[in-house]
Amino acid sequence: MSSVIGIDLGTTNTVVAAVRDGIAVTLPDPQGNRLIPSCVSFHPAGSTLVGRAALERRLVDAPSTVYSVKRLVGRTWDSPEVQQARDKLPFELCEGAQGATLVAARGEKYSLPEISAFVLRYAKAVAEAALGEPVERAVITVPANFNDLQRAATKMAGKLAGLEVLRILNEPTAAALAYGPPARARETVAVYDLGGGTFDVTILDVAGNVFEVVSTAGDTALGGDDIDVIVAEHMAGDLLKKHRFDARANGLAFGQLRLFAERLKRELSTSEEDTIESDDLVTGDRGSTVAWQFRMTRPELEWASLPVVDRTFAVCQQALDAAGVKARDLDRVLLVGGATRMPMVGRKVEQFFGRAPVVQINPEEVVALGAAIQASLLDPARRKGAEPIVHPQVDEHSVVAAPADEAPAQRELPDLPVVHPLKGGPAKPAAAEFLPASGGKPLVFDLPHDASAPTFDLELSLPEPPPAAQPPPIPSKRTLRLKYPPPLASELQQPPALPPPAVPPPAPIRAAPAPAPPRQEAAPGPPRPAPLLIDVTPLSLGVETVGGFCDTLIDANTPVPCDRTRSFSTASDGQRAVRVRVAQGLSNRFDENTFLGELELSGLAAAPRGETQIAVTFEIDADGILNVRARDVKTGQETVARLQLVGAQTGASDIEAMQARQAAHPVAL
Amino acid sequence: MASKDALFLYLSSLDKKNYYEILRASKDADLAAIKSAFHAFSLLYHPDRYVDSPQEVRALAAEIYKRGVEAYRSLSRRDARARYDRSLARGSIRHDARLPTPLPPRPLPRTLEMIARTARAKKFADKADRLISIGKLENARVELVSACQCEPDNEELAERLRLLYEALALEGMV
Numbered sequence: 123m124s125s126v127i128g129i130d131l132g133t134t135n136t137v138v139a140a141v142r143d144g145i146a147v148t149l150p151d152p153q154g155n156r157l158i159p160s161c162v163s164f165h166p167a168g169s170t171l172v173g174r175a176a177l178e179r180r181l182v183d184a185p186s187t188v189y190s191v192k193r194l195v196g197r198t199w200d201s202p203e204v205q206q207a208r209d210k211l212p213f214e215l216c217e218g219a220q221g222a223t224l225v226a227a228r229g230e231k232y233s234l235p236e237i238s239a240f241v242l243r244y245a246k247a248v249a250e251a252a253l254g255e256p257v258e259r260a261v262i263t264v265p266a267n268f269n270d271l272q273r274a275a276t277k278m279a280g281k282l283a284g285l286e287v288l289r290i291l292n293e294p295t296a297a298a299l300a301y302g303p304p305a306r307a308r309e310t311v312a313v314y315d316l317g318g319g320t321f322d323v324t325i326l327d328v329a330g331n332v333f334e335v336v337s338t339a340g341d342t343a344l345g346g347d348d349i350d351v352i353v354a355e356h357m358a359g360d361l362l363k364k365h366r367f368d369a370r371a372n373g374l375a376f377g378q379l380r381l382f383a384e385r386l387k388r389e390l391s392t393s394e395e396d397t398i399e400s401d402d403l404v405t406g407d408r409g410s411t412v413a414w415q416f417r418m419t420r421p422e423l424e425w426a427s428l429p430v431v432d433r434t435f436a437v438c439q440q441a442l443d444a445a446g447v448k449a450r451d452l453d454r455v456l457l458v459g460g461a462t463r464m465p466m467v468g469r470k471v472e473q474f475f476g477r478a479p480v481v482q483i484n485p486e487e488v489v490a491l492g493a494a495i496q497a498s499l500l501d502p503a504r505r506k507g508a509e510p511i512v513h514p515q516v517d518e519h520s521v522v523a524a525p526a527d528e529a530p531a532q533r534e535l536p537d538l539p540v541v542h543p544l545k546g547g548p549a550k551p552a553a554a555e556f557l558p559a560s561g562g563k564p565l566v567f568d569l570p571h572d573a574s575a576p577t578f579d580l581e582l583s584l585p586e587p588p589p590a591a592q593p594p595p596i597p598s599k600r601t602l603r604l605k606y607p608p609p610l611a612s613e614l615q616q617p618p619a620l621p622p623p624a625v626p627p628p629a630p631i632r633a634a635p636a637p638a639p640p641r642q643e644a645a646p647g648p649p650r651p652a653p654l655l656i657d658v659t660p661l662s663l664g665v666e667t668v669g670g671f672c673d674t675l676i677d678a679n680t681p682v683p684c685d686r687t688r689s690f691s692t693a694s695d696g697q698r699a700v701r702v703r704v705a706q707g708l709s710n711r712f713d714e715n716t717f718l719g720e721l722e723l724s725g726l727a728a729a730p731r732g733e734t735q736i737a738v739t740f741e742i743d744a745d746g747i748l749n750v751r752a753r754d755v756k757t758g759q760e761t762v763a764r765l766q767l768v769g770a771q772t773g774a775s776d777i778e779a780m781q782a783r784q785a786a787h788p789v790a791l
Numbered sequence: 792m793a794s795k796d797a798l799f800l801y802l803s804s805l806d807k808k809n810y811y812e813i814l815r816a817s818k819d820a821d822l823a824a825i826k827s828a829f830h831a832f833s834l835l836y837h838p839d840r841y842v843d844s845p846q847e848v849r850a851l852a853a854e855i856y857k858r859g860v861e862a863y864r865s866l867s868r869r870d871a872r873a874r875y876d877r878s879l880a881r882g883s884i885r886h887d888a889r890l891p892t893p894l895p896p897r898p899l900p901r902t903l904e905m906i907a908r909t910a911r912a913k914k915f916a917d918k919a920d921r922l923i924s925i926g927k928l929e930n931a932r933v934e935l936v937s938a939c940q941c942e943p944d945n946e947e948l949a950e951r952l953r954l955l956y957e958a959l960a961l962e963g964m965v
Contacts, residue, residue: 330830332834334829741857
């Protein structure tokens, strides 16, 4: 029987992993890369490029190179995210049937699941090449906060890619699974997952081999990409000032700036400053090229990123409140997602949760590893002998090892000042640390110059420090050592070999209790029993009632699978069908929630109004996807219940057309 | 894992159980105990534990599991639990007690009374049938054991007794 794999289908990168001989390992492409850019490019010669090859065409063939679809998948044409994205993305979006969003490239129109299907097919090919056998079944991860439309679209993408989707798994839950069972009998764990396009925070209770999600909160339109856009806008402002060129009005130029911004952002995770130089972004008079330089320091980047990062903490508080726990009740905080490589994110997470976050597994691979573990548990063919199923370990490659000697390249950085409105604050304006000593073009900050007054109030949206008479101690030189192999900018090279396994566990920044025993030990210890994941639905499900209100059927954070049955009846004599509108969201006003679609209960016998009673069971399955069944209460007969999701093309002919388009575009490694 | 018929029997008996009984927690259990009970319940009935089993069995396990989720949602939150305790005192054991749950349509083909052949066995078997229909599986077992003792060569009856034992094992009573 074929293998099962786990796929982290990310906004920026896709990673594929599998469990081999009891170890979860990410699978590299033939060049050795484990991150596959989630990018598809339609070449004029007719071939379809995916991954690195597609990304390289992002500037030369922008209108035909599609990326970041995850931010749009499952969204209707008239949704604000899609409308805003139209200006920011260099490829063309257009409207399809039933309000769907389509991508137009090289004369063809593709639905968003089809674009994701190209990436999944490439990931499937990578897995098959690495494993040496066919792969037909996979667990695909989604942000925990994805709604029903987004999940259904992702599942459709898997189907179009020729995969049987064993589970649609939430990314933070996958990460918790990869980190494994707790060191103690039970632990409360928070997973902070900041990816390219989405943010999730999930609180779990882990006891023995049960991973129970208690609450989850998120923002599916918040991620590292937003930081890129902010930095690109700074660059555009700089260009406008220096060369009177408005890059914001030019999709191609802005796309170029976003690429530069992304590069700069990654470089500044390990360097103090970096400069972007370009000769061909702007052409001057008579076709001459204009040289342009843009320099940014890490503090400047952190200042620019603040709005994005601070938004995550409001969401964190939401998750804690829904779980009924305080930050101090948590035992561990895990960092997941490429954007958490930014030192500022680690610092702020530590400040908010009051403990150092754990980054023992590569934050860009951990989700795929968890998905692979879940896939191995859901594979019915796994049980060949009578061996007990165990919780697979994670391959050494992805485990972050503490360097034997503290790497000298890790510089100690001054922290962003915590401002206390007291006399006797910092003696000199902290702003002085952030202006470059010489040269360069600093971003313009609006700073008061009074030394005794507070300078930055950067910690505005953080919970207030306890109102003590004396200031809490400000640690003088706090460092956040992010212990994974730098640099990110060059994924093209082979990842450096890790030091041999016998290393001490990474030391936390404070004298916090030691984290779980290191995984790098040669003898893995007694096998851990097979885990069970109890996940939840992130959003409340409701139906529209009289007056435009939304009547909740299933609350947010209810464990799945779950169901609720509600009775509906006819409003007029002889009515043959009943229509019910369904939405997900927290508001009690139906229009403020995300409209999922209309449920049609048809084939009803003609009867006086109110006499026909239909019991409709709304079920949310383990994927977090809604299924509906209906039954006539009097006769006990099943009636037809059809839920048409908005923007989804689920008709047989639609699916055939999509499958034909996939077949017409072969995808090769 | 458990067989299809045993699961169906157990699922039918859940209709008569209140939320504490479903999770096997005491009425004065604190949140940690409710959580542990739910974890133990999940390890038994979560559909992911039935990956090796045929689709029908998995579906039955899912139905049982969903009842446990319903119970857990009420008992794990203080306000919801208070409300449930009050409604329990008034005699209603479920939220939407008005609507019977749409059980998967699979009634057991023959009643015990029909399987038993002698008059004495039929009396015990009939009692067992009635006890099963009100969810008292343990009492039904006693009756069915008596029926089997009357007819030691009735294999079908013995098979049904074995099924009942399986269902009781699910209840944790054997």
